[in-house]
Amino acid sequence: xQTVTQSQPEMSVQEAExxxxxxxxxxxxxxxxxxxxxxxxSRQMILVIxxxxxxxxxxxxxxFSVNFQKAAKSFSLKISDSQLGDAAxxxxxxxxxxxxxxLIFGTGTLLAVQP
Amino acid sequence: xxxxxxxxxHLIKEKRETATLKCYPIPRHDTVYWYQQGPGQDPxxxxxxYEKMQxxxxxxxxxxxxxQFSDYHSELNMSSLELGDSAxxxxxxxxTSGVTDTQxxxxxxxxxVL
Numbered sequence: 001x002q003t004v005t006q007s008q009p010e011m012s013v014q015e016a017e018x019x020x021x022x023x024x025x026x027x028x029x030x031x032x033x034x035x036x037x038x039x040x041x042s043r044q045m046i047l048v049i050x051x052x053x054x055x056x057x058x059x060x061x062x063x064f065s066v067n068f069q070k071a072a073k074s075f076s077l078k079i080s081d082s083q084l085g086d087a088a089x090x091x092x093x094x095x096x097x098x099x100x101x102x103l104i105f106g107t108g109t110l111l112a113v114q115p
Numbered sequence: 116x117x118x119x120x121x122x123x124x125h126l127i128k129e130k131r132e133t134a135t136l137k138c139y140p141i142p143r144h145d146t147v148y149w150y151q152q153g154p155g156q157d158p159x160x161x162x163x164x165y166e167k168m169q170x171x172x173x174x175x176x177x178x179x180x181x182x183q184f185s186d187y188h189s190e191l192n193m194s195s196l197e198l199g200d201s202a203x204x205x206x207x208x209x210x211t212s213g214v215t216d217t218q219x220x221x222x223x224x225x226x227x228v229l
Contacts, residue, residue: 035217043223091157103150
């Protein structure tokens with residue numbers, strides 16, 4: 001069974017600094033998809049970034065980038081120039097795709113941004 | 116851009132009552148997913164529908180049922196409610212085009228069972 005592990009329950013970063021959130025996963029599949037979702041205090045689930053396993057190039061979305069290490073089954077999120085609005089719970093998620101497209105989430109990392 | 120709509124946003128029920136949650140996917144999205152997020156927990160997959168047919172089922176209690184209608188909206192019906200059903204229920208939608216597409220989440224329905 002696929003599992004997603006986030007080993008950092010809480011992280012803190014100073015405004016304008018860079019922070020990296022860790023995520024590891026376990027799967028026997030070769031094609032799959034990885035996501036980072038952000039959940040601010042409003043509890044809305046917001047997509048941050050997506051990575052296809054068949055792509056070697058790491059995904060980037062503005063200040064957000066990932067370090068995807070397929071062999072190590074690692075998928076970390078780097079937030080550059082952190083802003084107060086980045087404070088939220090961040091969930092790493094895995095999807096196999098196809099008919100079974102459900103998301104399997106990690107337990108989340110609560111990110112605090114200090115002014 | 117249009118987003119996923121969920122109604123109601125908040126719902127308070129008594130034990131053993133019934134609740135119905137509604138989800139309206141993003142236009143042209145053909146797949147709907149339901150997730151349950153308990154307090155301090157990550158979202159757990161309940162059930163999904165593709166083109167009005169159930170496509171996958173997760174840890175959904177037998178007391179719960181769901182369906183997707185011809186206009187692609189979906190309803191989650193919950194009967195014999197228990198205190199443990201208190202949670203945030205998300206609906207997400209995607210456009211399945213032969214490859215995994217990204218799921219976009221609605222704002223959630225917060226269900227409180229007293």
